Amino acid sequence: MKPAEMPAMKVRIPGCFLLGTLFCAAQTESPQQAQFRACRANLKSLAQALEFYAADNPGQPGPPLAKLAPGYLKKMPTCPAANSDTYSQVEWSGEKFTLCCRGNHHAALNVAPDHPAYAFPAGEVSGLPPTPAEKILARHQQVLDQKRAIADRIAAEQNESSQLLEAYRKTKSKNLPPEALIELVNQGVLTTPPEKFPALTTPAMTPEERQILESEKSPEGISYLKVVEEIDRRFPDSEFVAYCQSNQFMLRRNRWLRGKIGKL
Ligand SMILES: [Zn+2]
Known part of the structure; x- marks a missing residue:
C-alpha cells in the first residue's frame, strides 16, 4: 500500500442515535480519545516513514525506528497516553512489518493491549472493541x-x-x-x-x-x-x-x- 492510499482516520459517532440530540450536541472528545487519536496518527507517520525508508533502501533489513529521525521524520513521536517510547519494537518479517503502541496505555477506552497497531501491508488495527x-x-x-x-x-x-x-x-x-x-x-x-x-x-x-x-x-x-x-x-x-x-x-x-x- 502506498502512503497516499492509507485509510483515513475513522470517524465515530458512538451512541448518538440512542442518546438523542441533547447528548450529541454536548459530546466532545475526551482526553483519552484525543490521546488515542494522536497515538494512531503517530503510528501512521511511523509506518509511512518506514515505507519510504524501505523504498529508498531496497533489499536492506528494516531499520531501527531511531534511524528515521531526522530525515524521514522530524522527530520520534511518543504516545501521549504513555508519555514514553512505546513504538520502537518493530517486528520485521522480510519486507513486512508490524508496529504498535506496546503496553496497555489505552485501556480506558477498552482498547486491546499492544494497540493501536499498524501492520504493513495489511493496514491499521485500532484494537477498539467493535462498534x-x-x-x-x-x-x-x-x-x-x-x-x-x-x-x-x-x-x-x-x-x-x-x-x-x-x-x-x-x-x-x-x-x-x-x-x-x-x-x-x-x-x-x-x-x-x-x-x-x-x-x-x-x-x-x-x-x-x-x-x-x-x-x-x-x-x-x-x-x-x-x-x-x-x-x-x-x-x-x-x-x-x-x-x-x-x-x-x-x-x-x-x-x-x-x-x-x-x-x-
Ligand atoms: Zn499509545
Whole structure:
C-alpha cells in the first residue's frame, strides 16, 4: 500500500442515535480519545516513514525506528497516553512489518493491549472493541465469506471432475464405449444423495440496524450502510443457491466416482 492510499482516520459517532440530540450536541472528545487519536496518527507517520525508508533502501533489513529521525521524520513521536517510547519494537518479517503502541496505555477506552497497531501491508488495527455498525457488518461479511468458501470448494471439484472420470474409466476398461461409461456413471449418481449445503442467507436489516449503519462511517469515510449493501450485492442468496444447484449433479458424480476408485 502506498502512503497516499492509507485509510483515513475513522470517524465515530458512538451512541448518538440512542442518546438523542441533547447528548450529541454536548459530546466532545475526551482526553483519552484525543490521546488515542494522536497515538494512531503517530503510528501512521511511523509506518509511512518506514515505507519510504524501505523504498529508498531496497533489499536492506528494516531499520531501527531511531534511524528515521531526522530525515524521514522530524522527530520520534511518543504516545501521549504513555508519555514514553512505546513504538520502537518493530517486528520485521522480510519486507513486512508490524508496529504498535506496546503496553496497555489505552485501556480506558477498552482498547486491546499492544494497540493501536499498524501492520504493513495489511493496514491499521485500532484494537477498539467493535462498534454496533462494525458488529452488523461482521455478520454480513461472515455470510459472504461462507458463501465464497463453498463456491471455492465447488470450483475445486469442477477442476477435479474430468480427472475423476478418467480415473474411473481406467478402472473399468479403456475400451468401454463412451455411451456405456456415461450410462454407468449416471446410474451411480442416481444412488448418491445430493450434497447438503448450509442455508446461507443474507441477514435481514431491521430499521434500527439501518439507522446504526447510517450513523457510522467506515475507515474510508463511507457510510457503513453503503459498505454493507455492497457486501450483500456481491453474492446474492439467489445466485448462491443457483450456483450450488447447477453444480449438484457434478458434485454427486464426483462423490460417487471417488467411492468407486477408492478415493473416499
Ligand atoms: Zn499509545
